[in-house]
Amino acid sequence: MSAHADPTLWVRSRSKPSALAKLFDNKTFLIFICLAPALGLLLVFLTYPLGLGIYLSFTDTQLGKPGVWVGLENFQYLLTDRVFLNTVWNTIFYTAAATAAKFALGLWLALLLNENVPLKSLLRAIILLPWITPTVLSAIAFGWIYDPQFSIISYVFKHLGLISTNFDFLGTPWHARWSLVVANTWRGIPFVAISLLAGLQTISPSLYEAAMLDGASGWQRFRRVTVPLLMPILAVVLTFSVLFTFADFQLVYAITRGGPINSTHLMATLAFQRGIPGAALGEGAAIAVSMIPFLVIATLFSYFAVGNRKWQQGSDDDV
């Protein structure tokens, strides 16, 4: 055709869109189609087990023996169970101590990495190491580090002539608790440090320069510029960190198995202990279900208390 000879005569052809194309242009349909796989997965792998767990917690099911509905009996029993109450207390202690340590050290590392330190990228890679190591592996390593006979720390101190008998890392309740807090902190720091570093890097350097000209000292710049601007991301990281720590299982189970005398059990390990090896599925489920209120409260607290500031509202163009 002559349209090909003269490019100015060419017009974009306007074909009618097919029914399928029209369907995919429909927003509701698109939302549904895109969400369906995720919803399906959540339904099968999250909602179903969670629902089953909650159901089990109201029964006296044993391993291999279907139980009957007992209402709140499991929970009533747990409220009188010293081991369970101790475990709740220990879980809160473990979460609080480890989170505090992770945030203190993580923030410090993030601030350090945000400065122009030499070998920055190498340092950053090293900091990520604890995180990329599989938890069980690091738990086993910590098991050896804390071993009553073969502990490397005891070995070093002994050879330096500083102590004459080995450290007893896991032998008494408090030693064991603190040892676990250290292990969890070591493992959790990378997440906190790298997330906070990302947050720090979103703060424009000119804000610090402006504050410097306004007469702010280093500490004042940190307290009045860095901290408030870091709050939103701090809230998110805090929430996640609390959730991970509170629901921790692997470290404790691999290092102490809840011992000595049940003093280091977390709710997750106790639930497993009672439910699987102890065969009391219903009771184990009840312990697991009792974690839910704690988690919900922790999430709500960090979300509302720390995040979501008024100054974040409004247009976003380059404040």
Add this chain to the structure above:
Amino acid sequence: MAEVSIRDVRKAFGATQILHGVNVEVADGEFVILVGPSGCGKSTLLRMIAGLENISSGDISIGGRVVNNVAPKERDIAMVFQNYALYPHMTVRENMAFSLILAKAPKAVLEQKVGRAADILGLTQLLDRYPRQLSGGQRQRVAMGRAIVRDPQVFLFDEPLSNLDAKLRVQMRGEIKDLHQRLRTTTVYVTHDQIEAMTMADKIVVMQGGNVEQIGAPLDLYDRPANLFVAGFIGSPAMNFLKGRIQGGAFRVGDMLLPLGSTRGVAEGMPVVYGIRPEHWRLDDGGIPATVRLVEPTGSETQVVAEFAGHRVVCAFRERVTARPGEILCITPDPACVHLFDDATGMRLA
């Protein structure tokens, strides 16, 4: 007393030399503008005055005191950043009062100073807003308010208007100038916009590639640019340049002869650059016949791109020209307004 004096200041980032010995004197109460193309080192120089960059060599003194090793907060200067650098988590009031809060000023002083600055800048209604809830121009004003509250010896501005739209820029230009008339604070202002420089400055420092090309009052730079760079940089539309030689007391380009005002400092046959601003062409029936290429009426004047002897020149006429592209227009330069530059060095001859 707060004059700023910059003496033989050099700056290198690592091995790269950015400033090659800059000398500028800013008198007390003067409004000085650093202007130059992007990357010429204006911001770097300003940040060195503020103390945000260290000085590789040379001296900067403020109010007679050498401040090379004085911390930024001790220099008694206030700076308005290009991106305003407002604290997003503070209200307008807190942003402006921040320096006073840090200095533990009494509440009454704080209220009074912030109130006065807000009054000057028309921000009184916005004091409880957060920066995100402000428009660009309002943010710009808050940034100035923060500087005014400080009552500093010197104001430093780094391209404060470049994020604003054209109309607002003109308005803020006026406001900043007005502010300076009222406060009479020594000001160093950076821009790459020569119109901003021409309209606002008491004194302009033209920079290029880390060197100062010329320092002078706006109209002095306009009337007597020291070299080709300044001649081409100041003025819009830019000055026309024609390359040729001196012949018989006139300027020869191709087979045309253009008149000269003065022939001081030029020798017969010397290769020179002939500079003539667009508004210094006149319509003249006895002039050079030039072919019209483009006509741009702006209302107040008519800009015409014309071509003769293979050269295109821009002319701006006060009268309305009705010529159409392709037609011939006879034009002649005003000999008194001709600039001559040495073709080899680019320096001004006459």
